Amino acid sequence: MREKIKKSVLETLNSLRRSMLALLSVMLLIAFIINAIPKDYYAKIFTNNNLIDSIIGAVIGSISAGNPINSYVIGGELLNNGVGLTAVTAFILSWVTVGIVQLPAESLMLGRKFALYRNGISFVTAIIISILTVLILNLF
Amino acid sequence: MKNLFKKMSGSLKLFILIVFIYAIFGIFNQPLIMKSLHTFIKLLKEVIPILVIVFSLMFLTNMLITSKKISDSLSRKLGIKGYFLAIALGILSAGPIYMWYPLLSDLKEKGLNNSLITIFLYNRAVKIPLIPMMIYYFGFNYVFILGCLMIIFSVINGLIVEKLLLTQKI
Numbered sequence: 001m002r003e004k005i006k007k008s009v010l011e012t013l014n015s016l017r018r019s020m021l022a023l024l025s026v027m028l029l030i031a032f033i034i035n036a037i038p039k040d041y042y043a044k045i046f047t048n049n050n051l052i053d054s055i056i057g058a059v060i061g062s063i064s065a066g067n068p069i070n071s072y073v074i075g076g077e078l079l080n081n082g083v084g085l086t087a088v089t090a091f092i093l094s095w096v097t098v099g100i101v102q103l104p105a106e107s108l109m110l111g112r113k114f115a116l117y118r119n120g121i122s123f124v125t126a127i128i129i130s131i132l133t134v135l136i137l138n139l140f
Numbered sequence: 141m142k143n144l145f146k147k148m149s150g151s152l153k154l155f156i157l158i159v160f161i162y163a164i165f166g167i168f169n170q171p172l173i174m175k176s177l178h179t180f181i182k183l184l185k186e187v188i189p190i191l192v193i194v195f196s197l198m199f200l201t202n203m204l205i206t207s208k209k210i211s212d213s214l215s216r217k218l219g220i221k222g223y224f225l226a227i228a229l230g231i232l233s234a235g236p237i238y239m240w241y242p243l244l245s246d247l248k249e250k251g252l253n254n255s256l257i258t259i260f261l262y263n264r265a266v267k268i269p270l271i272p273m274m275i276y277y278f279g280f281n282y283v284f285i286l287g288c289l290m291i292i293f294s295v296i297n298g299l300i301v302e303k304l305l306l307t308q309k310i
Contacts, residue, residue: 008202011246012195019242021151025158026238027187031180032161035172068270076277089286096265097290102238108150109241110248110257113308117301118258125297129289136285 022105029101030065037064042074042091046083053087058126061094062119063101071095085137089130097122190235198243201250223295226256230263230294237264254305255298262294 042060046053061071071092078088098119099106106115148156166173233240244257266287274283 004203008199011202012199015198015242015246016195018149018151019245021149021155022241023187023191023238025151025154027183028158028162028176028180031178031183032158032165032172032176034179035175036165068265068267069273072270072274072277079277085282093265093286093290096267097262099237104150104154105238105241108154109245113305114254114257114301117304118261118297121297121300122262125293129286129293132289133282133286136289137282140281 019109022108026102026105033064033101034066043078043081043083046078046087048082048084050084050086053084054090054127054130057083057087057089057091057130058094058098058123061091061096061126062098062123064095065099065101068092068096084134086130086134089133090126093129094123094126097126187236187239190239194235194239194243198246201243201246222256223259223298226259226298227263227291227294230260231266231268233260233264237261240264253302255302258298258301259294262297263291266290 045060046056064071075088075092078091079085100119103115103119106118162173162176240261244252244260248254248257271283271287
């Protein structure tokens with residue numbers, strides 16, 4: 001039992017050592033992006049075309065980082081400024097499901113192909129779900 | 141110098157790159173870097189408790205779960221139950237997504253399949269504590285429809301990622 005505990009401690013410390021630097025890097029990058037992109041910047045880049053705006057929303061959400069609460073607040077402001085619900089949905093969805101900022105850490109720890117496929121598919125899914133959500137919502 | 145850089149781990153290269161970005165911006169826009177460092181410390185304080193949970197879980201999984209157990213139970217025997225388990229754990233897990241990479245990486249090495257990792261990571265976007273706030277901004281119907289679609293698509297995404305990675309291996 002003692003051997004097993006010792007082995008588990010060593011394995012965990014080894015994982016900690018391997019992952020700490022990548023985690024710290026991601027947090028530094030997130031902190032930088034949060035401060036480098038002002039919140040009012042988001043409303044300026046939409047076009048009022050639902051499909052194009054949902055793609056723009058997904059792109060911005062993908063490169064944004066931080067607490068999801070911020071995406072709801074920004075999403076709410078975008079809606080108030082006349083941006084369509086499809087675009088806002090793609091934005092808040094890609095904010096939480098696609099992580100360009102986390103991509104280097106995800107690649108290092110879970111594999112490059114896995115990270116690229118997962119994020120790529122999540123990006124496309126964000127657009128599909130945003131369209132479906134608004135379509136279904138309009139039925140009620 | 142070139143050889144030294146080649147020998148560095150990917151994590152170290154990434155860290156050096158970020159430090160370089162901070163240094164460059166620090167020359168031209170010092171307030172931005174100071175604010176970013178302040179945010180970084182705030183983030184760090186927020187994630188430390190979660191990190192403790194994650195590494196405690198890693199210790200427990202290292203103790204109790206062997207590669208064979210993972211590949212037997214989560215990959216094959218559980219079948220559709222495995223999807224439900226990944227969905228539930230994804231929804232219930234707390235903290236930023238990147239805090240879970242080390243644990244998932246460990247489990248992946250033990251044989252956890254890519255579809256379940258994808259499903260878990262996707263469902264981390266369904267945040268129960270934030271639902272009231274989301275309802276406040278977008279309404280109950282919207283949040284309900286979006287939540288259901290996210291759970292359904294998490295499984296579809298998981299299956300696609302698994303299929304793509306298997307195709308690459310062949």
